[in-house]
Amino acid sequence: MLDAKPAKKLVEVKDLKMYFPIHSGLLRRHTGDVKAVDGLSFDIFEGETLGLVGESGCGKSTVGRALLRLYELTSGSVTIGDEDIAKLSPEKLRTKRPMMQMVFQDPQACLNPRMTVAAIIAEPLDEHTKLSADEKLEKVYELMDAVGLNRAFANRYPHAFSGGQRQRIGIARALALNPKFIVCDEPIAALDVSIQAQVVNLLEDLQEQYGLTYLFISHDLSMVRHIADRVAVMYLGRIAELSPREPLYADPLHPYAKALLSAVPDPDPERESGRKRIILQGDVPSPSNPPKGCNFCTRCPEVIPICHEVKPDLAEVRPGRFVACHLVKPDNNTAAGSTGLAEDFEYNQQGEPKQ
Amino acid sequence: MLTFTLRRLLFAIPTLLLISLLIFLLVDLAPGSPLSQIPLTVPPDVRMKIMEAMGANEPVFVRYFLWLKQFFVVEPLVLWDHWWGTAYSADMQRIVSWQSRSPVMDTVVQRLPQTMTVIGTSYILGVMIALPIGIYSAYRQYSWFDQIGTFIAMIGFSVPTFFTGLVLILVFAVNLHWFPSIYDTSLRVTDWASFTQQVKQMAMPVMVLALYNAAQISRYMRSSMLENLGQDYVRTARAKGLTERIVVMKHVVRNSMIPVVTVIALGIPSIFGGAIITEQVFRVNGLGALLIGAIQGSDLPTVQTLTFIFAVLIVLFNLIADILYGLLDPRIRYD
Numbered sequence: 001m002l003d004a005k006p007a008k009k010l011v012e013v014k015d016l017k018m019y020f021p022i023h024s025g026l027l028r029r030h031t032g033d034v035k036a037v038d039g040l041s042f043d044i045f046e047g048e049t050l051g052l053v054g055e056s057g058c059g060k061s062t063v064g065r066a067l068l069r070l071y072e073l074t075s076g077s078v079t080i081g082d083e084d085i086a087k088l089s090p091e092k093l094r095t096k097r098p099m100m101q102m103v104f105q106d107p108q109a110c111l112n113p114r115m116t117v118a119a120i121i122a123e124p125l126d127e128h129t130k131l132s133a134d135e136k137l138e139k140v141y142e143l144m145d146a147v148g149l150n151r152a153f154a155n156r157y158p159h160a161f162s163g164g165q166r167q168r169i170g171i172a173r174a175l176a177l178n179p180k181f182i183v184c185d186e187p188i189a190a191l192d193v194s195i196q197a198q199v200v201n202l203l204e205d206l207q208e209q210y211g212l213t214y215l216f217i218s219h220d221l222s223m224v225r226h227i228a229d230r231v232a233v234m235y236l237g238r239i240a241e242l243s244p245r246e247p248l249y250a251d252p253l254h255p256y257a258k259a260l261l262s263a264v265p266d267p268d269p270e271r272e273s274g275r276k277r278i279i280l281q282g283d284v285p286s287p288s289n290p291p292k293g294c295n296f297c298t299r300c301p302e303v304i305p306i307c308h309e310v311k312p313d314l315a316e317v318r319p320g321r322f323v324a325c326h327l328v329k330p331d332n333n334t335a336a337g338s339t340g341l342a343e344d345f346e347y348n349q350q351g352e353p354k355q
Numbered sequence: 356m357l358t359f360t361l362r363r364l365l366f367a368i369p370t371l372l373l374i375s376l377l378i379f380l381l382v383d384l385a386p387g388s389p390l391s392q393i394p395l396t397v398p399p400d401v402r403m404k405i406m407e408a409m410g411a412n413e414p415v416f417v418r419y420f421l422w423l424k425q426f427f428v429v430e431p432l433v434l435w436d437h438w439w440g441t442a443y444s445a446d447m448q449r450i451v452s453w454q455s456r457s458p459v460m461d462t463v464v465q466r467l468p469q470t471m472t473v474i475g476t477s478y479i480l481g482v483m484i485a486l487p488i489g490i491y492s493a494y495r496q497y498s499w500f501d502q503i504g505t506f507i508a509m510i511g512f513s514v515p516t517f518f519t520g521l522v523l524i525l526v527f528a529v530n531l532h533w534f535p536s537i538y539d540t541s542l543r544v545t546d547w548a549s550f551t552q553q554v555k556q557m558a559m560p561v562m563v564l565a566l567y568n569a570a571q572i573s574r575y576m577r578s579s580m581l582e583n584l585g586q587d588y589v590r591t592a593r594a595k596g597l598t599e600r601i602v603v604m605k606h607v608v609r610n611s612m613i614p615v616v617t618v619i620a621l622g623i624p625s626i627f628g629g630a631i632i633t634e635q636v637f638r639v640n641g642l643g644a645l646l647i648g649a650i651q652g653s654d655l656p657t658v659q660t661l662t663f664i665f666a667v668l669i670v671l672f673n674l675i676a677d678i679l680y681g682l683l684d685p686r687i688r689y690d
Contacts (some may be wrong), residue, residue: 065590068594070590070593070594090599093596094596094597094598095596096596097594097595097596098596101594102591102594104587104590104591105587106587109586109587109588110587110588110590110591111588111591112588112591112592112606112610113588113610113684113685113686114609114610114683114684114685123592123595123597124595124596124597127595127596127597127598127601128596157685157686159685159686170591173591173595177596
């Protein structure tokens with residue numbers, strides 16, 4: 001059924017770079033950069049969920065925030081809808097905010113402790129709409145219903161809620177302005193497992209109901225497998241592999257993706273006992289001083305000399321599967337090139353072969 | 356909230372009693388005699404009679420309990436009589452100063468307006484200067500504005516008021532002749548000319564104390580702002596697409612004000628007691644000057660009464676600060 005949906009790009013990221021300057025020495029001079037995100041390009045199609053996974057500190061959250069321009073980008077472009085938000089003036093950016101929202105990681109800290117739930121959810125409406133007070137309250141109640149919060153809680157303060165309830169408040173707040181695109185920045189990381197499932201199911205239901213597009217950032221690989229249509233694996237500020245869900249989990253191509261996915265435990269005890277983990281040696285290099293060539297070359301089990309010299313580009317090696325590795329060469333019979341992408345995507349978006 | 360307040364007030368009673376005893380013993384144990392300023396030519400038996408007349412030769416506990424009765428029974432009755440025209444306190448002994456032989460409370464009431472106008476103005480001015488400086492230096496952390504603000508705050512912090520006071524007198528009174536160096540308490544504001552004169556004579560003491568207060572409060576405001584600016588809810592507010600003005604003024608400043616308001620409330624007792632030195636430097640005839648004079652003359656009843664009033668104010672404003680905290684921060688609920 002979803003195959004019928006036209007694969008229209010909603011978000012187009014080109015060569016996104018986000019460097020944080022390092023100032024050191026007596027005069028606090030600019031001596032270097034933490035290259036949190038170093039040249040990322042990907043698209044997110046309307047109605048899909050793109051999962052973004054990677055270990056701590058690889059730049060996942062920075063990508064999410066940079067996409068909504070909660071940081072000033074170092075370079076690159078982020079086109080959402082038809083405007084490059086990296087170049088919008090602050091005022092135009094502000095009026096564009098209703099269509100792109102974010103659900104934050106820490107539901108405790110991301111809500112203003114001195115505002116009631118109703119005030120938190122209604123505040124974007126005050127700013128961006130001209131609804132009357134009654135209409136706003138009605139909208140707040142609708143949103144609270146949508147995320148499964150009791151209407152009687154509207155006048156309570158955030159500290160009176162549990163973590164899962166607070167995350168629902170955060171989601172209701174994000175939904176208030178009918179956004180098209182929502183960045184979910186580890187929305188379940190701070191919740192316990194039983195609540196995680198509730199919140200993820202809620203996000204899925206809302207996606208269906210409102211036709212939302214998600215960028216789902218997580219380090220929980222099983223959860224990403226559950227919710228995402230396509231998955232991008234990040235390592236040290238760059239995308240290692242970007243593939244539809246099923247092929248990625250069945251047959252990861254990039255050595256880092258292989259290592260990462262080998263860490264996912266299998267619920268079947270028989271298969272679990274036979275699971276072979278790839279243990280990477282060494283530590284992640286500092287993002288302020290990434291290695292020359294491929295940024296994974298210091299830890300890659302399959303490293304070859306060229307990896308230390310040339311930075312591999314993210315290239316389409318199978319239909320819909322993008323890998324940045326010298327070892328993974330495009331299959332000759334499917335080297336469709338970028339022009340074939342839109343058609344291929346229909347096939348690949350769900351990560352399942354068309355019947 | 357009401358039960359909390361009542362409970363705190365009840366707990367304040369033993370605290371204050373203990374404080375009053377400690378003050379009484381400390382002042383009593385301090386060297387010096389109430390007669391040290393009387394000429395040595397006065398013969399010893401006359402001195403003895405003076406002591407007896409003042410009640411200064413009684414044992415310390417007799418004097419302490421007498422003072423307690425006078426402070427908690429007689430003086431409130433006098434106030435009551437004064438307001439309602441009754442005569443309950445007609446022949447009761449009030450707390451009498453050993454120096455001036457007049458009731459201490461009358462002197463306090465006479466001196467209070469001077470202290471309130473000068474020190475109170477400086478405190479309000481200090482707060483009004485400190486808050487915007489604190490907010491802006493936090494918002495533009497490490498900017499030139501912030502660096503200069505920090506520098507001035509450090510000066511205000513570390514240079515004592517008697518020194519800044521003397522420097523100001525030297526510059527503005529001695530060299531420039533802009534302001535008078537001595538505060539004229541008898542000046543009555545009746546017209547424009549006397550008003551400008553009042554402003555002129557208030558200018559220097561107010562500047563000195565405002566610098567001192569502003570230095571402290573601006574640092575509190577700045578650090579509280581910095582703490583809140585880094586919070587996640589600020590990012591949420593920006594993601595909502597609010598204007599920067601609303602993000603800062605509505606979200607960050609309101610949350611940052613919680614600890615600052617309590618600091619401001621806690622500083623109010625110092626309006627009464629803390630400006631002793633400054634009043635002395637500028638000859639403002641206020642409560643501070645009264646206390647200094649009483650200490651020099653070993654005037655035990657006055658010192659005791661004034662210090663105890665300061666103690667009451669501190670306990671009271673501590674309670675007010677706690678209540679404000681509960682009102683401003685929804686996470687804090689008493690009882």
